[in-house]
Amino acid sequence: MKIGILQAGHSPDEMRDGVGDYGELFTKLLDGHGFEFKIFSVVDGEFPSGIDVADGWLITGSKFGAYEDHDWIPPLEDLIRDIRTADLPLVGVCFGHQIIAQALGGKVEKFSGGWSVGNTEYDFGTETLALNAWHQDQVTSLPTGAEVIASTDFCENAAFVIGEKILTIQPHPEFTSEFISGLIEHRGRGNVPDTQLDRASETLSSPNDNIKFAARMAETLKTGAK
Template sequence: MKIGILITGHPPDELMQGGTYDQYFERLLQGHGFTFQGWPVVDGIFPDSVTDADGWLITGSKHGAYEDHDWIPPLEDFIREAYDANRPMIGVCFGHQIIAQAMGGRVEKFSGGWSVGRTEYEMDGKSVAINAWHQDQVVEKPATAQTIARSDFCQHAGLLYGDRIWTIQPHPEYGADFIDGLIRTRGKGLVPDALLASATDLLAHPTDSDLVARKMAAFFKKERA
């Protein structure tokens, strides 16, 4: 199964040793039998068709879904086309947000502030720990979506659109090393010091990224009519 990765941002220059964002997802989903191809839509480079891959994944980004960028309207069009064509799609962080916006939901810079580092969410009746790094969030979900993950801070942390789209706000592809790098290179002066200190204290604690990766792989492979 070929997964097309729509790359909507680039890592900070100081953290490029980990590769580009599509490579983070290739590592996360390795061992599940997928092949991958990335398209840097943030640079205006799009697939020719939603049929260019069997499934699609939209990455995170430093940009806001509500910002005025030339590549955002065609990305929203692509999301709706993929949905209509019944091509499975997964969105993470910005991907989660831009899909919700394209499908009729609302995204905003959350007045409650930031979520950074290891964060616990309620998912499938269990507490699941995943790394987060965001202030923007989905504040109104689309009518076609149901909420499948939440926290006290983020009420729509995961959304499911039938068997066509599965999205999540936090970053299962980020390990402690990348969060540590963001704290050091992006966090100071942007995120409150107390939140950065708390996130730093939790860097050594395990997350459930492998569990989330299995959920993502199962969603892509699910049989559809």
């Protein structure tokens, strides 16, 4: 089964050789689930020739805002709508979560409450999962048909589904503690309050549920198996 990864951003230059780019983080996270991957760097204008080149799709995070004026965002939104119309599986993480919501009629804003960074517990109703957060933007209005499946006091719409084939989440199951440490050093200082970065650093050794949520992502993507 082929999964198309729509890479909407890049990991910091200082980290890329060691931990990989955003698309590669997901190929590592989903290794062992029987997928083949093709990465399209949409942030650089590299788009697939059509939605039929993959059986399922995944949109990565980005340092850019879904509401910002970039020439690659409108065609990405068109692609999202085409994927939904074709009833193909679609997973979005952080920026991916936000751009899917926006493309399908929801709203994304820079959250007035500030940032969420580091190991964070999310209420999934029947269970609590610890995942790494790194965001200020949030989905503040859901698209029609979306059902919230996870939240925190800080982030009300932390994950949602639309039917069985669309799954989105605000935190980063693909971010390891090592990756968060690199973000703190190379992207955090001067952008995120130092007090929050220091707290995030203190949680780097805390366990996370990346693998558990990866299984849920894989389950969604496999709804497109032929």
